[in-house]
Each structure stands twice: as C-alpha cells, then as structure tokens.
Amino acid sequence: MPARVPMTGAPCWVDLLTSDTARAEHFYGELFGWTAEHGDEERYGGYITFRKDGKMVGGCMRNDGSSGAPDTWSVYLASDDARRTVERAAELGGRVIVPAMDVPEQGVMAMVTDPSGAAVGVWQGRENPGIEVVAEPGTPNWFELHTRDYEPTLRFYEDVFGWQTSVMSDTDDFRYSTLGEGREQQAGVMDAAAMLPEGVPGLWGIYWGVEDTDACVEKAQSLGGSVLHPTDDTPFGRLATLADPTGAMFRIIQPPQR
Structure with missing residues (x-):
C-alpha cells in the first residue's frame, strides 16, 4: 500500500497509555504481528513505536498512575496548527488536558476533550506524519x-x-x-x-x-x-x-x- 497522507482533521495517530509496557509489547506483538521500536529515554521518555511489516501503526507510553487515567488507547486528529486547534477547542467548550507541546523533530501534540467529555489527541506532524498503513490486518x-x-x-x-x-x-x-x-x-x-x-x-x-x-x-x-x-x-x-x-x-x- 502506498504511503498514507492523512487529511487535516482526520485520525492520523493512535497510542496506548499502559501501566505495563513490556506486557503490552508482548500482547500486541503476538496478537497483531507488531514489532516495537523503543525511543530514546531522555528525549522521548522511552516512547514505543509499533510497526506492522515495517510501517508505523501506533505508539505506546507508560502510565505511571499520576494522572489517575486508566490504561487506554487514544486517537489523534491531524492539525496544521496544533496550538490554534487547542485554543479553538477551549473556546468552544472543550477542556485542555495536555497543552500543545513540541516532540523533538517529530511534531507537536496536545490532548483535549470534546463537549461530551471524550478525550481526543491533536497531532501536527513533522518528521512523523502519523500512521503509515491502514485497512489491512494488524492495522x-x-x-x-x-x-x-x-x-x-x-x-x-x-x-x-x-x-x-x-x-x-x-x-x-x-x-x-x-x-x-x-x-x-x-x-x-x-x-x-x-x-x-x-x-x-x-x-x-x-x-x-x-x-x-x-x-x-x-x-x-x-x-x-x-x-x-x-x-x-x-x-x-x-x-x-x-x-x-x-x-x-x-x-x-x-x-x-x-
């Protein structure tokens, strides 16, 4: 399948917040045939990128319990300007969970809620445009x-x-x-x-x-x-x-x- 370029506003990335990254890596690796790429601990906090046949399909980070959030999968929507998107969300009744923040070289991320309370991520990609393959097994x-x-x-x-x-x-x-x-x-x-x-x-x-x-x-x-x-x-x-x-x-x- 050719490289996927998500349209603005569309789902472009997903990641897992988990209290046991090693167990998640094993579970999804066995279930979907994923491999795991571990990011630099100092720069990316040990963030894990999941790949299917070499293509990025999502990520994983450790839930240390400090936020009180349960282990969960999150969906991120593509934005051309993450900071402006967060401002607009707050203006229209959303709540800012994570303000727009730079992820070195990769892009800008944020997390907000919509009026129903559903958490949704915002991703302005740079070197990492997001999910590289969809609509296939394991993606x-x-x-x-x-x-x-x-x-x-x-x-x-x-x-x-x-x-x-x-x-x-x-x-x-x-x-x-x-x-x-x-x-x-x-x-x-x-x-x-x-x-x-x-x-x-x-x-x-x-x-x-x-x-x-x-x-x-x-x-x-x-x-x-x-x-x-x-x-x-x-x-x-x-x-x-x-x-x-x-x-x-x-x-x-x-x-x-x-």
Missing part, C-alpha cells in the same frame, strides 16, 4: 466516537477540526454520521446516549483489522486479554470488543469478503 481499519451529546459534538468537530460530515443514519434507534462520505470516509460518530452508563463520558475507539475475528478472540484470551463484547456479524464485518491484559479496550473487525 487500523476504522475510528469511531461514541457520544452522549451527538449534535453538539458534531458541531464541535466541524468547527474545531474542519470536518465535513455526512449523515449515514438519523433514526431514533441509530444516529450516525461520518467524516467524509463514500470511499472517502475517515471516521464515524455514533449517538450512544442510550448505551453509555450514567456518568461515563464519550469515548474514541479503534477497530483493528484481523483476518479471522474468532481466532483473534481466542488468541487474545490465551495472552491474558478479555472479551468485553462477543463476536457479532454486521454489514461492515465480524466484530468483537476486547481488553488487553491491563484493561485497555479495543475492537477488532474482520471485513466482509467482497
């Missing part, structure tokens, strides 16, 4: 936000990140919009007000591509992971929701055969 296949404040949240991403959204469904049972449409879709937003437990904020999630969902579920369990939602056939593929050994949630998808 991101889809990015999705579950929110309890559907319409205000859509407006937030349109105003802050320049999204052009397209309505996929607008019924009482299923409200869903996408960033882009048709073959240009980059991410989805679901009205999850009826699904999210009281007090739980919105949440960004990642669907990792697999060749066989059932086999992947079995292997994840053998490696110490757990099943949060069992396998399910949908028009978009066979899905399952899993947690890694320290509790970080992720989804897997086996796309339908064409």
Whole structure:
C-alpha cells in the first residue's frame, strides 16, 4: 500500500497509555504481528513505536498512575496548527488536558476533550506524519466516537477540526454520521446516549483489522486479554470488543469478503 497522507482533521495517530509496557509489547506483538521500536529515554521518555511489516501503526507510553487515567488507547486528529486547534477547542467548550507541546523533530501534540467529555489527541506532524498503513490486518481499519451529546459534538468537530460530515443514519434507534462520505470516509460518530452508563463520558475507539475475528478472540484470551463484547456479524464485518491484559479496550473487525 502506498504511503498514507492523512487529511487535516482526520485520525492520523493512535497510542496506548499502559501501566505495563513490556506486557503490552508482548500482547500486541503476538496478537497483531507488531514489532516495537523503543525511543530514546531522555528525549522521548522511552516512547514505543509499533510497526506492522515495517510501517508505523501506533505508539505506546507508560502510565505511571499520576494522572489517575486508566490504561487506554487514544486517537489523534491531524492539525496544521496544533496550538490554534487547542485554543479553538477551549473556546468552544472543550477542556485542555495536555497543552500543545513540541516532540523533538517529530511534531507537536496536545490532548483535549470534546463537549461530551471524550478525550481526543491533536497531532501536527513533522518528521512523523502519523500512521503509515491502514485497512489491512494488524492495522487500523476504522475510528469511531461514541457520544452522549451527538449534535453538539458534531458541531464541535466541524468547527474545531474542519470536518465535513455526512449523515449515514438519523433514526431514533441509530444516529450516525461520518467524516467524509463514500470511499472517502475517515471516521464515524455514533449517538450512544442510550448505551453509555450514567456518568461515563464519550469515548474514541479503534477497530483493528484481523483476518479471522474468532481466532483473534481466542488468541487474545490465551495472552491474558478479555472479551468485553462477543463476536457479532454486521454489514461492515465480524466484530468483537476486547481488553488487553491491563484493561485497555479495543475492537477488532474482520471485513466482509467482497
């Protein structure tokens, strides 16, 4: 697959905050066939870059517990000006978790929340433009936000990140919009007000591509992971929701055969 250049506002990077980086490296390496590249401790705090067949697919950093955040995967959206994006997010009801900060040579990163409380990263790439391959086994296949404040949240991403959204469904049972449409879709937003437990904020999630969902579920369990939602056939593929050994949630998808 040719090099991927993410459009402004689209998901461009993902990383894992984990209390056990060695265990995460083993778990995802065995599950998805990833290799791990360890960054310089002094310059990058030991940040780990995950690669699939030599291509970057995400990163990993240690959760020391100081922030009180659970182990979790985060999604970053591409920005041409991370500092201005953070300012705009704060102006429109978002909260700044991590102000825009330089990552030497690599880019500028930040973390904010949207009005539903979902944390989302901001990435202005330099030497590291972001994820290099998608839509293959062991790589991101889809990015999705579950929110309890559907319409205000859509407006937030349109105003802050320049999204052009397209309505996929607008019924009482299923409200869903996408960033882009048709073959240009980059991410989805679901009205999850009826699904999210009281007090739980919105949440960004990642669907990792697999060749066989059932086999992947079995292997994840053998490696110490757990099943949060069992396998399910949908028009978009066979899905399952899993947690890694320290509790970080992720989804897997086996796309339908064409």
